[in-house]
Amino acid sequence: MSQSSPPASRASTVQDRFTAARTSLTATQVAVGTALVAGLLFLLVFAGEPAVHESLHDARHAAGIICH
Numbered sequence: 001m002s003q004s005s006p007p008a009s010r011a012s013t014v015q016d017r018f019t020a021a022r023t024s025l026t027a028t029q030v031a032v033g034t035a036l037v038a039g040l041l042f043l044l045v046f047a048g049e050p051a052v053h054e055s056l057h058d059a060r061h062a063a064g065i066i067c068h
């Protein structure tokens with residue numbers, strides 16, 4: 001066992017580049033995905049709040065609780 005370090009520095013560089021590109025791509029994708037999810041959640045919270053309220057209201061009435 002005399003090969004403790006890899007002699008192929010070129011492959012290592014290519015791999016490093018691949019790793020760097022992959023990392024940056026993943027980071028960008030994560031950032032975009034996070035922004036998309038945040039925007040969707042924002043939209044859902046703002047546009048879906050009345051719907052959620054209404055569905056809860058309907059469920060309440062279905063359960064026999066009359067509030068009005």
Ligand SMILES: [Zn+2]
Pocket residue numbers: 057061066067068
């Ligand atoms: Zn009601």
